[in-house]
Amino acid sequence: MHIGKNWFPPSRRAMRFCLALVLGLSALPAVAIDNTVDSILDIVIQELSPELAPAKPFVVCLLDHGADVEYCAKSLGTGYVGQAKGEAQEEVKKSLPFDPGSPEVKLVLDIVKAANEQKWDVVLSKGGPYLARTVICAVFVPPGVKSFGCPVIGYVIEHQAGSVKKVLAALQNGDVPGLVSILVAQFGPEVVCELIPSSALPAGASELKDIGCSVIGEILASAQKIAEDVAGAVVKGADAVENLLFGDDSHMPYDKYYGLYWQPWYHYATSLCLGKNCEGLGSLNAAIGGPCVSYFDSHNQYKSTAEKTCGDMRKKFEKEVKAFSAAMKAAGEVYGGSANKMAKDWAVSDWGKGISVAWQKKEFAKLCEKAMEVKFPFPAPVPGRCELLKKSPIYKNPMFKDMLDKQYAKCQADAGKQVPSPTAWAQVCQAPADKFATEYAAAQKAVNDAVKKIEALGCKKEQKTVSAAPKLVCTTYEGFGACQNAYSGKLPCSLDKNPADTAMADKILAQLGTKRCSIKDEVKILPCPKKDGTTGTCQSPEKNILCSRPWKVDLCKSLLQKMAGKNLVATTVKCKAEPVGMAAFVVLSKQAGDILFKLNGGVGSKSAPGTTQGVGGTWKPASSKNCKASWDPLSIHCSQPGLPAQHQISLPSCLPDPNKDGADAPCLLAPLQYDPSLAPVKEAIPGVLAPPPPLQPAVGMPPPIMQGAPAVPAPAMTAPPTMAPPPLLGPAAPTNTITPIAAPPPQVPGCTPLAGQPGHFSCATREAHAGCERLRASGKVGIRACQGGGGRLRP
Structure with a gap:
């Protein structure tokens, strides 16, 4: 083991815990685990993260206890991890063979759960196609069909993963005919040929062989080649015609005769079998088989041998035709599954264009028929084959001319019958088209109903010309938003x-x-x-x-x-x-703040020079919270109704304000009006809308206060205004009643209101007089004139 230079051995305590944990993992009580889950878990760990093998008991615990990581972590090693403390616990966790909370453990858990529930889209997205194929093949495909079932699953995962569940169900149920039908409908006949060999189909099961690989892909390819050979013979000349149609005295090869005279009838015969019990197929076989016996009887075969030869061809033809019919029905059902989505999409895109259900049903049927024609390319009749009869050298012989003329007429008549009307493609698309028409009518109604609701919100249909596409023009944002959100934005919407x-x-x-x-x-x-x-x-x-x-x-x-x-x-x-109104509100808020400051015991102004408390001034901060502003800074509530009168302050009563407009001036809230839980109706979205910038007051005005901020002390007044004595109080009124009193005159620092002259002030100093004039010039309510006090103003 390589030890890096920065490695330090864990503490003895941690080592003891690690040893106990390892022993605990091996000593965990055996938990009953489903065999399927056990197999899935082994595969996922091996393919995804082999180093997580020691974590298997932990994952099993998570599966049994609802992915409770904490519970399972504590359960490991009889709780040794939980007993560790501090650094020792961290060392124990680092020394574990796996991290209980790691993304890798969670990924294993998620994949195992999804696979057990057969949610293959989750397994594919989290584990990838290789892991999904391995799990499905090893655990879910039955042993009897693994030889071809596993390649089928791999192909489906690679090309159309959404069909995995349906294909797997057919394999698990042993429904090989159903499996073949699904593969033919989803991928085409050639895929069946490639993935399901004839040996995979049970011996003696004629129905299975009918829809096996040898029928659908190879037969149609062979029929196409015969048609091409006939067309080529027309170009090559008389010798080629003679060899193709008649050969020498010996009969032509069986497969050539079958291709020339039986296979051109594939399409017509299949259309018969798409009906009830292949009605009419027997008559067709007889019409083809009679000339067949005559041909081989006249070309070195006994009649009995010729009858057996043509009888074998007839049996082969019937099986192939029935196989085409079964496969086409399955393909039609699959195509019909798309009717609902196509109907909804078309109904939205067709809105306002006046397109009928019948019209779109025809369009859907055309698309379906084209898809069926691609999957089942029946050989087209080759009228040129009839012309070969006239190009034959024996046609010039009068002895054979009448006979060949009759054959020519019959050939032309047969060519006209070989493409049925309606075609087999149209027949198999009839049911999907009917389903589409029903779905389209319902979707069209749903769209029209949705548009009516949008129109009720302020939108209307507009189509400038007959050829122009219609659209919904909205004169409200509500309607425009509803139009944009409807049908994932597929409706044509515009905003006026x-x-x-x-x-x-x-x-x-x-x-x-x-x-x-x-x-x-x-x-x-x-x-x-x-x-x-x-x-x-x-x-x-x-x-x-x-x-x-x-x-x-x-x-x-x-x-x-x-x-x-x-x-x-x-x-x-x-x-x-609004600038003017907001500036006035700032001033009023300052006034309300000054009133609150005084009501709560504040005195003077800290900002005035020479008034610092304890030195030479009288400033005193507010010390109580008897009064406070509500959500509106101008609406003041006091816990004691008589408190404003005690401070010689009179305030009008606040009027009812259900619309949250706010007061026009500082006012007093009655007890029943005040509710600390009330706040302005903001409905603001944090982080999206910023509040308006603070407005600056006019020159000379006091600085603004912010809503909800502590009150700023009022500026010191050199000559405080004379306050009227409090009115005589009568008998105590109920605490919830406040008698409205007149609003106080405006306060002008250093100036005194003149008795009997509302709005007139007498100022003691030049500075106070200048301040009064600035307030008057700014439009301060209640200031009409500023006087110098009757004598020379002090500096």
Whole structure:
């Protein structure tokens, strides 16, 4: 054993555990395992991962206990792995001959389970074709048919794996005729010839021999060759004609006669056997057999010998024809299996084109007949064979001319009969075509019903010209999305964007409400490439939904994504913050934060110079949580109803707000109005839609506060405004009732409201006066005039 330079021996404790584990593996109690599963497991381990041989008891445990890795790992070695601790446990796991949680162990488990359940698609996808063939051949193909059953399974896996289960079932049931029928229908006669020798068919079983290899492939090939020889003789001249049709005084070879006079009737005779009990086949055999006896009787054979010769040909012909009939019926059934899928696909692609069921039934039948003709290439009549009679030297002899003229007329009549009407191909396709028509009618109705539902969502059929393909034009995103999702996107759908955007914007606005949101159309001028390669400008319309509350913007974006779906990028509808309203909301939020700061015991402003607590100022942080904002920063709730009055603060009562519009100004929530579980209706999708960027307040305005952030202390006021004394309180009202009181005047740092003059302020310093003017210029509600206090302002 090679030991690398970085190898270190495991600890003694780990070695003891490893030894105990190995002994435990060998000492595990014998678990009853199904012989089939045991054989599959041995093959899978040997072919896939031989190094996992020690893991067989573990895999058996997994099979018996629902793939419970933890349980089986603890069961190994009487729990030795579970007893190990820390590093020792890791060393034990590393020293195991396999990793219980490895992908290799899981792969073995998955393949064994799938094979035992005969889910061959899983076995093929996980283990590959070689492993699948090995398992099926060794475990599932019965001994009596392994000689040809294993090659058949290998061929089917390679060429049409979806038929493995059906082929294996025929092998397991000993249904060799059924197996041959499946192979003929799926792959053609030549595959039967290649894979199933005549020796594989039970002796004396005439039906099996009828559909054996020697019939379907070789016979049709022989018939084609005879037809080609006849056509070639027409070209080669009189000597070839004489030799082909008559030979010398001796009769022609039996196979040549059979090819010239029996095989051209294959197609007609097969069509008779596709009917009831091959009715009419006896009469046909007699019509062919009579001239046969005459021919051999006149060419150096006794009549009794000639009758036996032609009788053998008749028996052979009957068996071959019945074999063709059986194989064609099987092929027709297989083709009929595709009727359902083809009907559904065609019904979708045919929508709106006015194509009838009868028309498509004919088209399906044509495809079926072509497929049958490829699988069963009956030799076509060769009218030229009749012309050979006239080219014969004896035709010029008056003694034989009348006789040959009669033979010529009969030859022409026979050639016309040899292709039946309807053909055998058409006959065998009748049942599949009937099935297709039923399936197509149902599928067509289902498509029409689906289209009606789509039309109810805002789509309609449009066909500009008779020759143009119809399509569904949708004026709503809901309808367009439904059209795209129907039938895997196979319906012809298009979007009329302008009305669709208008309808979607109106629908979103209806849910948002018009108090905080509105729609504004905008046309942007964007650079765009021209045909000559230069850059020009293009108009880009936008339908903006503007909202003055951040949660409304979030809800708008969520609704937009939900309604537009995968067409979100294409829509011109945008959700944005309304600048003026959002700026006002920022100011109001700051005011509400200042009120909360004071209600919770805060004093002064930490940002004002010279007011640091403990040095020279009076700033004091908020120390309680008696009052807090709800989901709306402007809606304040206090645990004690009289608390605002105690702080000489009067707030109006918040109005009911079922649409989550938010308050117009800071207000006080009644106890019954406050619910900490309530939040704005956002429906936002994390990581997809970003909130709007924060807006900057006008110059001179206090900095904005973020929704939900701690309140920022109010700026220090050099001359605090005179507060009115609290009103006399009457008898205590119920705790759930708050008497609305007038809103307080706006607070202007360093300025005092003038009594009897609403909106007029008297400022003590130049700095305070300048601040008051800035607030008034910015549109601060409630500030009409700023005065200097009646004297010279202090610096």
